[in-house]
Amino acid sequence: MGDGSKGRGAAGMLxxxxxxxxxxYEDPAMGYGHLDVARAALDGGADALQLRGKEISGRDMYYxxxxxxxxxxxxxxxxxxxxxxxVDVAIAARADGVHLGQQDLPASRARSLTGEGMILxxxxxxxxxxxxxxxxxxxxxxxxxxxxxxxxxxAVAPIGLEGLARxxxxxxxxxxxxxxxxxxxxxxxxxxxxxxxxxxxxVTAAKDMLEAVRRLRSLVDxxx
Amino acid sequence: MGDGSKGRGAAGMLxxxxxxxxxxYEDPAMGYGHLDVARAALDGGADALQLRGKEISGRDMYYxxxxxxxxxxxxxxxxxxxxxxxVDVAIAARADGVHLGQQDLPASRARSLTGEGMILxxxxxxxxxxxxxxxxxxxxxxxxxxxxxxxxxxAVAPIGLEGLARxxxxxxxxxxxxxxxxxxxxxxxxxxxxxxxxxxxxVTAAKDMLEAVRRLRSLVDxxx
Numbered sequence: 001m002g003d004g005s006k007g008r009g010a011a012g013m014l015x016x017x018x019x020x021x022x023x024x025y026e027d028p029a030m031g032y033g034h035l036d037v038a039r040a041a042l043d044g045g046a047d048a049l050q051l052r053g054k055e056i057s058g059r060d061m062y063y064x065x066x067x068x069x070x071x072x073x074x075x076x077x078x079x080x081x082x083x084x085x086x087v088d089v090a091i092a093a094r095a096d097g098v099h100l101g102q103q104d105l106p107a108s109r110a111r112s113l114t115g116e117g118m119i120l121x122x123x124x125x126x127x128x129x130x131x132x133x134x135x136x137x138x139x140x141x142x143x144x145x146x147x148x149x150x151x152x153x154x155a156v157a158p159i160g161l162e163g164l165a166r167x168x169x170x171x172x173x174x175x176x177x178x179x180x181x182x183x184x185x186x187x188x189x190x191x192x193x194x195x196x197x198x199x200x201x202x203v204t205a206a207k208d209m210l211e212a213v214r215r216l217r218s219l220v221d222x223x224x
Numbered sequence: 225m226g227d228g229s230k231g232r233g234a235a236g237m238l239x240x241x242x243x244x245x246x247x248x249y250e251d252p253a254m255g256y257g258h259l260d261v262a263r264a265a266l267d268g269g270a271d272a273l274q275l276r277g278k279e280i281s282g283r284d285m286y287y288x289x290x291x292x293x294x295x296x297x298x299x300x301x302x303x304x305x306x307x308x309x310x311v312d313v314a315i316a317a318r319a320d321g322v323h324l325g326q327q328d329l330p331a332s333r334a335r336s337l338t339g340e341g342m343i344l345x346x347x348x349x350x351x352x353x354x355x356x357x358x359x360x361x362x363x364x365x366x367x368x369x370x371x372x373x374x375x376x377x378x379a380v381a382p383i384g385l386e387g388l389a390r391x392x393x394x395x396x397x398x399x400x401x402x403x404x405x406x407x408x409x410x411x412x413x414x415x416x417x418x419x420x421x422x423x424x425x426x427v428t429a430a431k432d433m434l435e436a437v438r439r440l441r442s443l444v445d446x447x448x
Contacts, residue, residue: 057327058309085282088311092333103281109316 016119016140018080018196019220021048021176022213024068025204037204038068042075044213047196048176050099052084061086065093082121087113097121099142102129107136123178125156125163127170134171142198143167145179146189150201161192168193183215190223240343240364242304242420243444245272245400246437248292249428261428262292266299268437271420272400274323276308285310289317306345311337321345323366326353331360347402349380349387351394358395366422367391369403370413374425385416392417407439414447 022041024034034051041049049072051065065083072081082097083090087110090098097119100110107122114120122133123142130141145158159167164177177194182202189197199216206212246265248258258275265273273296275289289307296305306321307314311334314322321343324334331346338344346357347366354365369382383391388401401418406426413421423440430436 058324058329059327062329062333086310086312088315088329088334088337091312091337092329100282103283105282105286105312105316109286110312113312113315
């Protein structure tokens with residue numbers, strides 16, 4: 001552990017493809033749930049799908065993860081499926097990987113639980129966090145928030161394209177940029193060195209989620 | 225799995241001693257935290273200690289669990305240490321076991337993660353839940369709420385001593401009764417067939433937590 005090389009886990013072996021990474025959300029008042037976002041992500045051709053919901057009970061998270069894993073398999077797409085925060089749920093539901101924020105279980109401990117067979121993603125806002133994630137054997141980084149975002153009211157201040165570029169220069173891990181990314185600014189994010197974009201609002205706030213995913217898909221394909 | 229026999233896990237081998245089982249809580253406004261409750265539990269001679277805090281981040285839960293595990297070891301007491309809900313945290317912090325409610329990861333999935341080396345406790349309110357927990361390889365049951373309790377505003381209706389006795393008759397697993405138990409009613413709970421009592425408020429609402437644990441300890445010793 002911590003030899004400073006790239007992650008040893010599943011990511012390297014898979015040749016991680018994370019260009020369009022969609023994170024689920026639910027808004028009962030707006031009439032959609034996590035599975036609706038997953039459906040649009042899969043039908044629209046996302047490369048990765050993450051189930052995130054801090055307020056969901058362990059049991060509901062497990063059953064949602066099971067269902068999403070089935071949806072991915074049934075779709076026949078090569079879409080990677082991640083569970084946010086709950087390493088136990090990710091393992092129990094046989095997700096492809098787990099994504100951890102800085103307030104979640106420490107990455108090195110998570111790796112002990114998942115073993116090398118699962119993909120480990122870590123959120124990083126600073127160069128220091130990015131380097132630590134690399135030495136903790138992360139397979140990719142979620143870097144941001146790049147721009148201000150309505151989806152995370154408690155998020156830290158945006159790091160901007162400059163902050164993203166600094167982290168890009170400091171580590172060789174795949175970087176998925178996150179935070180306020182949409183069809184208008186996505187190309188600038190790729191220009192700053194991101195390997196992929198993670199979105200929530202750009203999909204869930206759209207009138208037609210599937211159409212939003214398709215537009216993002218075309219844009220990512222044009223940028224990569 | 226699920227052969228209907230008693231749990232195959234660590235509990236059977238250890239000859240589980242769960243007479244006085246104390247669950248942590250924090251109330252910053254009252255000036256105490258999880259570690260203060262743990263300190264009182266250990267100094268007062270509790271048989272088991274459970275870290276519970278649904279609102280705690282994965283990272284904080286992990287570090288709290290590590291610290292509590294150290295406190296238990298340093299005390300020299302033979303006190304079992306459990307983590308509530310988070311199977312990943314329990315494993316990462318090398319707790320003796322994990323305790324799961326009906327809204328947490330399903331017990332059979334949790335057992336796959338912990339293996340046979342950890343103690344698995346499951347909350348049960350009904351005979352049906354108790355029997356399912358047994359077939360899911362639980363090592364002990366947390367049964368309640370026996371009485372109304374101020375610690376869990378969202379708890380279901382109390383099952384009373386009658387409900388406890390019905391579950392006692394239906395399964396042979398060790399039963400730790402929970403919910404509104406204090407020095408006044410504890411002996412009736414043991415008479416109804418409990419092998420132990422789990423308390424929160426009976427300790428945390430006391431002016432002197434250590435003194436409260438000691439009084440409960442004497443009472444449990446007199447009942448068992």
